[in-house]
Amino acid sequence: MPGYIIKTPRLGLRNWQPSDLEPFAEMNSDEAVMEYFPKTLSKEESLDLYNRLKEHFEKHGYTYFAAETISDKKFIGFIGLAYQTYEAHFTPCVDIGWRLRREAWGKGYATEGAKACLDFGFNKIKLEEIYSVTPLPNLKSVNVMKKIGMKKVGEFGHPNIEEGHPLKVCNLFRISKQ
Numbered sequence: 001m002p003g004y005i006i007k008t009p010r011l012g013l014r015n016w017q018p019s020d021l022e023p024f025a026e027m028n029s030d031e032a033v034m035e036y037f038p039k040t041l042s043k044e045e046s047l048d049l050y051n052r053l054k055e056h057f058e059k060h061g062y063t064y065f066a067a068e069t070i071s072d073k074k075f076i077g078f079i080g081l082a083y084q085t086y087e088a089h090f091t092p093c094v095d096i097g098w099r100l101r102r103e104a105w106g107k108g109y110a111t112e113g114a115k116a117c118l119d120f121g122f123n124k125i126k127l128e129e130i131y132s133v134t135p136l137p138n139l140k141s142v143n144v145m146k147k148i149g150m151k152k153v154g155e156f157g158h159p160n161i162e163e164g165h166p167l168k169v170c171n172l173f174r175i176s177k178q
């Protein structure tokens with residue numbers, strides 16, 4: 001098991017490694033993947049995010065993990081947990097998030113990895129609650145949140161998105177340990 005922090009029947013979730021950079025940057029430059037983000041990312045922005053996700057792992061012992069399919073060791077995107085400090089009524093908190101390369105959609109990978117991350121968050125990191133956030137139009141992401149047992153607890157204007165932007169208002173989902 002090559003450094004997997006979390007293993008599911010089909011997926012290994014691990015810290016980031018240099019070979020992830022190219023497929024990660026390609027994913028972040030895909031307009032379909034980034035439909036519900038303000039913009040696609042340049043190679044430099046992907047490198048910066050890669051470094052931040054690695055540092056997050058080193059600091060906290062979890063991150064939005066690099067995800068690979070165990071059968072062929074292919075990088076498919078990220079699924080994981082992150083400590084969030086942006087200004088909102090529910091922060092600081094730990095959230096769960098996911099972003100997959102397009103060819104990995106529609107296979108149940110996000111849900112499979114996310115369920116294992118909730119288990120890791122509650123039983124290994126001993127979190128009491130985990131949040132998830134997505135702009136209102138991102139129904140694919142909401143679908144994952146519902147399937148892993150999260151409940152909608154409200155909507156809020158994301159402070160990192162400008163007023164009036166179509167992605168400003170986000171769904172807030174939560175799940176607690178009980």
Ligand SMILES: CC(C)(COP(=O)(O)OP(=O)(O)OC[C@H]1O[C@@H](n2cnc3c(N)ncnc32)[C@H](O)[C@@H]1OP(=O)(O)O)[C@@H](O)C(=O)NCCC(=O)NCCS
Nearest residue numbers: 033098099100105106107108109110111133134140141144
């Ligand atoms: C959000 C995102 C990760 C969801 O990925 P996904 O592949 O649609 O999610 P899932 O893992 O739940 O799989 C979905 C479908 O796979 C199908 N599937 C196929 N084989 C399956 C299997 N073996 N087990 C389970 N489901 C399977 C299911 O039918 C499921 O669809 P349904 O829930 O409508 O029945 C993906 O769309 C993405 O990366 N989007 C861009 C980034 C993004 O928006 N991230 C979120 C920001 S908040």
